[in-house]
Structures are given as C-alpha cells and as structure tokens.
Amino acid sequence: MIELPVTVKRSLELLGLILAGALFVWGQTIIMPLLMAFFISLMLLPALRFFRKHKVPEAIAIFLPILLLFIAIGLIVWFFSSQIASLVADFPQIEKNVGKHLNELSGWIAKKFNYSVSEQLKFVDEQSNKLLSSTGAILGGAAGSVGDVLLFFGLIPIYIYLILLYKDLLLRFVFMWFDPPQHKNVEEGMRAAESIIKSYLIGLLIQITYITILLGGILFLFGIKHALLIGVIFAFLNLIPYLGALIGNVIGVLITLASSTEILPIFIVLGAIAFVQFLDNNILMPRIVGSKVKINALAAIVGVILAGTLAGISAMFLALPIIAVLKIIFDRSEQFKQWGVLLGDERPAQSPLKFPSFRNKKSTDKPTTQEKL
Incomplete structure (x- = not known):
C-alpha cells in the first residue's frame, strides 16, 4: 500500500470536513430528523429490551416506548401552553409596566446623551416602518418554518420506529465496513457511544425536571410572577451548552421587567438562576451524567x-x-x-x-x- 505524505493526509481531512459541512447544510431537512431519531432511539433502547425480555411482541415493544415518550412531550407542551396563557392573561398589566419602564428609559437617555424624547420617538417610528415593510417576507418565512417543523416532528416517530426495528441490520452494515480484526474495537466504540448518549440524554430529561421545579419553586416563594414559566424556559434553554444559560437569563429578566414595576425582583431572578446554575454545574449534573462526556x-x-x-x-x-x-x-x-x-x-x-x-x-x-x- 502506498503511504500518502502527511500534507496530503491533512489536506484530505480538511476537504472531508468542508464536504461534511456542505452536506449537513444542503441535507439538513433529511439529516436532522434522522440524527434526532437516532439519539432518541438509543435512549429508548432500555425500555425496548425490557418489553422484549417480558415476551412482548416486537412491534408493540417498539411502539410502547415511543407512545410513552410522546405522551410525556404532550404533557410538557400542555404545561408550557398553560403558562403562556397565564402570561397573556396579564397582558393589560404587562403593557402598563412596559410603558412605565420605557418612559423611565427614555428620560434616562434624554438626560445622559442629550437625545430628546421627540428625537427618540422619531427614531422608533422610522424603525417601526422598516419593520412593517418587511412583515410580508417575515410571515412568508414563518409559514414555511411552521411547515418544516410539522414535517420534522412528523418524521421523527416514524424514523425512531424504523431505526429500532432495523437496529440489527444497521449494526451489521457498520461491522461490514471493517476487517474482522477491527470488529472488537468497533464494538467497544459502539457500546461506549450508546452508554454516553443514553447517560447524557436521560440526564438532560432529569435536568429539565429539577431545574424547572427548583428555579420555579424558589421564584414562587419570593413572589415572582410567572415563576414556573421562567423556570421552564430556562430549563430548556440550558440544554444548549453555555449559550442557552445566557439567553435564559435575558429572557427571565425581560419577563420579570414586563410583570413588575420594581427593580428588586430582577435581582431575585438573577440570584436564583445563579444559585440553581451553581448547583446544576457543580453538584447535580456531574452526579447524574458523571464524567463520561x-x-x-x-x-x-x-x-x-x-x-x-x-x-x-x-x-x-x-x-x-x-x-x-x-x-x-x-x-x-x-x-x-x-x-x-x-x-x-x-x-x-x-x-x-x-x-x-x-x-x-x-x-x-x-x-x-x-x-x-
């Protein structure tokens, strides 16, 4: 076998990365549902093995974990919707609070930067007109996005079922890419990947639950309005490593600002989020997921x-x-x-x-x- 120069190897690796990225962009509507279904399938494998161990027919043993999963997702969506409905019900008060905060901000800008209220209103008016002029394009894009979302979540349960049904066929396909002496290493890699992904995803479900309860409960005890909504939003955004927590802090502050005319609740929300994050990062999540990832x-x-x-x-x-x-x-x-x-x-x-x-x-x-x- 001809040994390629190191520079050629590195060039081929970089070219492969570029091609993989391009394929990911062009085929994301196909790849993303498959990837999500693959990871969820790994998480459902223990339930499938449990049902098969108790002599449940294969089709039913695959269907039951998927059904239980989507019932759980439905309950989460219902809970989130009820919290949003509560927020919408307070809209008149929210509008009043936002108006008060905007007036205070406008006065501060006028005082610090010598930018009069009339000039500020003119600027806001101009930006509003620009925003309204692009509403048609935004709504058209939103309609397309809704269609994509429905297609995305419509395909996932089908993909999960088929991946679990044909898991042995897929495993054989992977092994056939390698020579027999490499099969032991491949098997170790697959078992390690399964263990890590199951541990990570199940850990995330537990993390969502305890962050929602802990953060929402703390804020509720301090009398913060829409405490559970802030807890739910932060719990889900926290799934995005590092960046999600920052966005969750901003959204928590905005909801609190809209629901209160006082400044103290903002510091309570930020303090509670910091406390929950400290527990999550240093005590709870390491014990749940361990040091595998x-x-x-x-x-x-x-x-x-x-x-x-x-x-x-x-x-x-x-x-x-x-x-x-x-x-x-x-x-x-x-x-x-x-x-x-x-x-x-x-x-x-x-x-x-x-x-x-x-x-x-x-x-x-x-x-x-x-x-x-």
Missing part, C-alpha cells in the same frame, strides 16, 4: 455555534452528543486520534514545546526521565 469548553461552544449556523436550533441541542460520538470515533482511530485530543478536556501535564513526549499520539501523563534531566 469529556468535551472541553472551547470545542463545546464552537460546536454549538457551528451547529446552529449550519442547521438551526435543533442542531444546537444535539451538538454536544454529536461531538461526544465523534470523539469516541476519533479516539479509537490511529489516523484521527489528534482530532479526539482537540475535542477532549485531557490537558497534558506539561507544555509539548518543552517536553517532546507530549507531542506523540500515544497518551502520557508525565514527562520521561530523560526530559526531567
């Missing part, structure tokens, strides 16, 4: 932003498990091991500039005797 913060943030840019919000939610699966594949491939190092959080004990042993693909956790000397 070892992705460094830089790779996670870049992956989330890149996924959102390529394939929208749904890809941002799936970014971390996708990166985790890629790391498992890279770690078990001698050719792509350096990419696994890039995604992981295992920092070398010393700088590779000073200690050559840390430049190798083989892992090492301390300098060699010669380097110490």
